[in-house]
Amino acid sequence: MIEGIRNFFTxxxxxxxxEPAASQHALHLxxxxxxxxxxxxxxxxxxxxxxxxxxxxxxxxxxxxxxxxTLMVLAADEARQATDYFQFTSLINRSFSAEQKIQVVExxxxxxxxxxxxxxxEQHFMRKIADLLYVSHADYVAAKQRAREKD
Numbered sequence: 393m394i395e396g397i398r399n400f401f402t403x404x405x406x407x408x409x410x411e412p413a414a415s416q417h418a419l420h421l422x423x424x425x426x427x428x429x430x431x432x433x434x435x436x437x438x439x440x441x442x443x444x445x446x447x448x449x450x451x452x453x454x455x456x457x458x459x460x461x462t463l464m465v466l467a468a469d470e471a472r473q474a475t476d477y478f479q480f481t482s483l484i485n486r487s488f489s490a491e492q493k494i495q496v497v498e499x500x501x502x503x504x505x506x507x508x509x510x511x512x513x514e515q516h517f518m519r520k521i522a523d524l525l526y527v528s529h530a531d532y533v534a535a536k537q538r539a540r541e542k543d
Contacts, residue, residue: 419487420453422480423496424467426521429477430503434511444506448499481524493525494535501539 427448431441449460474480484493500521504514522532 415487418483420449420455420463421467421470422483423452423499424449424463425471425474425480426477426484426496427499427503428464428467429471430500430514430517432471433504433513433517434507434509436507438507440506440508441503444503448502452495452499477521477524481521484525490527490531494527494531496525497522497527497532498535498539501536502542505539505542 424445427445431437431445445464446457446460449455449463450457455463470480484496488496497518500518504510504518518532518536527535
């Protein structure tokens with residue numbers, strides 16, 4: 393079953409996919425992969441980080457619990473197989489407005505702060521992703537501050 397779902401998402405990521413739903417699924421997958429990568433940046437994945445990712449995916453994309461669970465499984469697999477983050481950030485750059493990309497950076501900060509500790513690896517990852525998403529330093533800092541205040 394997982395292989396069938398994975399094949400569905402793989403077909404959706406293909407450059408020739410023109411269906412709006414296809415691009416939405418690919419965008420969900422790319423965003424989820426980055427959020428899961430943030431969870432893995434420090435020494436341990438905590439329940440608070442997992443809850444933060446789940447909450448972001450449910451609120452941002454309006455997904456149900458089962459859909460989020462499936463998306464997280466697929467995103468974890470994609471992230472493990474990825475050689476870099478460009479495949480995820482390029483999709484987000486093509487599909488999201490500047491404001492939406494800043495929101496993704498804020499979501500990443502929320503996951504980083506979820507366990508109550510900001511690790512150096514998390515900070516490095518954030519800077520790298522913000523640069524790949526072409527988020528200005530001022531917007532990066534503002535997103536960080538908003539996420540810290542939510543914590």
